[in-house]
Amino acid sequence: MAEKIKVFIADDIAATRENICKLMAFDPSLVIIGHAESGIEAVAKVKKLKPDIILMDINMPGMDGITASEQISADVPESTIIMMSVQGEPEYQRRAMAAGAKNYLVKPFSGDELLQAIKQSFKNENPPSNAIRLDSKQKEQGKLITVFSTKGGIGKTTIAANLAVALAAETGLKIGIVDADLQFGDVALLLNLMPRATIADLVQNIEQLDAKLLEDYLVQFNNNVKLLPAPLRPEQAETVTGSHLSAILGTMRSSFSYTVVDTAPTFSDTMLAVLAASDIILVVAALDLPTIKNVKLCLEVMESLHYGAEKVKVVLNKTTTDGDMDVGEVEESLGYKFAATVPSDSNVVLASVNRGVPFVVSHQATPVSQSIDSLVDLVIGSRRGTELRAGQLALGVVDRVKRLFG
Numbered sequence: 587m588a589e590k591i592k593v594f595i596a597d598d599i600a601a602t603r604e605n606i607c608k609l610m611a612f613d614p615s616l617v618i619i620g621h622a623e624s625g626i627e628a629v630a631k632v633k634k635l636k637p638d639i640i641l642m643d644i645n646m647p648g649m650d651g652i653t654a655s656e657q658i659s660a661d662v663p664e665s666t667i668i669m670m671s672v673q674g675e676p677e678y679q680r681r682a683m684a685a686g687a688k689n690y691l692v693k694p695f696s697g698d699e700l701l702q703a704i705k706q707s708f709k710n711e712n713p714p715s716n717a718i719r720l721d722s723k724q725k726e727q728g729k730l731i732t733v734f735s736t737k738g739g740i741g742k743t744t745i746a747a748n749l750a751v752a753l754a755a756e757t758g759l760k761i762g763i764v765d766a767d768l769q770f771g772d773v774a775l776l777l778n779l780m781p782r783a784t785i786a787d788l789v790q791n792i793e794q795l796d797a798k799l800l801e802d803y804l805v806q807f808n809n810n811v812k813l814l815p816a817p818l819r820p821e822q823a824e825t826v827t828g829s830h831l832s833a834i835l836g837t838m839r840s841s842f843s844y845t846v847v848d849t850a851p852t853f854s855d856t857m858l859a860v861l862a863a864s865d866i867i868l869v870v871a872a873l874d875l876p877t878i879k880n881v882k883l884c885l886e887v888m889e890s891l892h893y894g895a896e897k898v899k900v901v902l903n904k905t906t907t908d909g910d911m912d913v914g915e916v917e918e919s920l921g922y923k924f925a926a927t928v929p930s931d932s933n934v935v936l937a938s939v940n941r942g943v944p945f946v947v948s949h950q951a952t953p954v955s956q957s958i959d960s961l962v963d964l965v966i967g968s969r970r971g972t973e974l975r976a977g978q979l980a981l982g983v984v985d986r987v988k989r990l991f992g
């Protein structure tokens with residue numbers, strides 16, 4: 587029989603601890619190995635017991651769950667923390683993830699939600715050694731490339747769809763796309779695909795998730811590119827949770843050499859789960875003041891999540907030669923160099939969207955297409971970099987951004 591998952595509970599309320607014990611009592615794959623009533627007690631006991639999973643209450647007297655998680659993540663990194671809280675706001679979830687929690691449960695939760703979160707978190711941290719691989723050439727786990735921005739309409743989907751298709755063309759590897767813009771995802775539209783099923787259907791069977799099941803929900807764009815589409819209706823988005831996405835992305839990794847993830851412009855718990863799982867986050871920016879302000883805030887949150895320069899790359903989209911902002915000044919105000927630039931070309935981009943053919947296929951010789959090739963180089967780690975396209979001088983951008991941030 588497989589070894590049981592060792593669970594530790596840290597919660598100051600005795601009734602909550604008892605309730606969790608009851609919810610877990612009938613599952614033979616789990617065993618509770620200890621509990622604590624405060625953060626300090628949890629840190630001390632976890633060091634000795636080394637549980638697989640720690641269910642950590644966020645609010646405890648003395649040392650709270652966030653501080654305890656920070657210490658445990660440093661001292662006992664092999665234990666996986668699931669934060670529990672009555673507060674479901676993204677800010678709490680962000681702080682929990684930054685402290686090292688891998689999952690977040692909002693109280694009150696059902697027995698099913700609890701068991702699924704425990705098993706999924708355990709599976710993510712301990713992938714089975716015999717995981718099914720569709721790409722037999724690939725010995726290592728694939729990479730997750732997420733295209734993100736807190737600004738809507740900035741070009742995330744355009745870049746994600748074209749990047750995935752260009753990656754496949756340039757490398758000959760299997761490339762997956764996950765449309766994680768759960769309410770208004772439109773990658774299928776850009777690739778002219780008709781989804782039979784979507785991520786919302788997949789999560790109905792999440793308990794059985796493996797590479798073989800995942801394959802049933804993918805739509806094929808070409809021999810090397812497959813898409814897991816977003817739900818067809820916005821109201822289905824809420825059926826997909828952060829832990830579902832972590833599990834799905836883990837399985838995509840074992841099936842594809844690269845998975846490109848398109849996102850919604852928010853720091854929701856689902857997007858935080860995607861960002862946490864990503865190897866590279868391409869943060870899309872543009873040269874206008876509201877976007878720069880927004881992207882600066884976005885980058886600050888990423889820093890607070892301890893995402894370093896290896897993981898976070900800023901991509902400048904829709905550049906023009908007649909822009910009135912100085913690229914260097916904007917980089918200075920953001921504290922990041924642009925890792926790649928994509929020129930503005932409404933004719934090419936719109937023609938490609940309306941025909942449902944990515945411009946890297948339909949308009950290969952155009953600068954906008956070639957800029958995506960440079961993005962491929964960036965993602966696969968080629969030394970061929972992209973030249974920054976300097977715009978014309980704009981006076982006082984740094985000062986204006988500084989003023990916005992005090």
Ligand SMILES: Nc1ncnc2c1ncn2[C@@H]1O[C@H](COP(=O)(O)OP(=O)(O)OP(=O)(O)O)[C@@H](O)[C@H]1O
Pocket residue numbers: 737738739740741742743744745767849850851903904905928929930931932935936939954
């Ligand atoms: N480099 C570009 N040149 C010209 N137009 C572009 C470029 N990139 C994106 N666009 C256009 O900008 C608009 C928004 O693009 P897109 O849908 O990719 O943004 P998004 O960030 O995914 O938006 P949302 O937040 O709504 O999902 C679209 O009309 C698209 O055709």
Ligand SMILES: [Mg+2]
Pocket residue numbers: 742743744767772848849
């Ligand atoms: Mg989009």
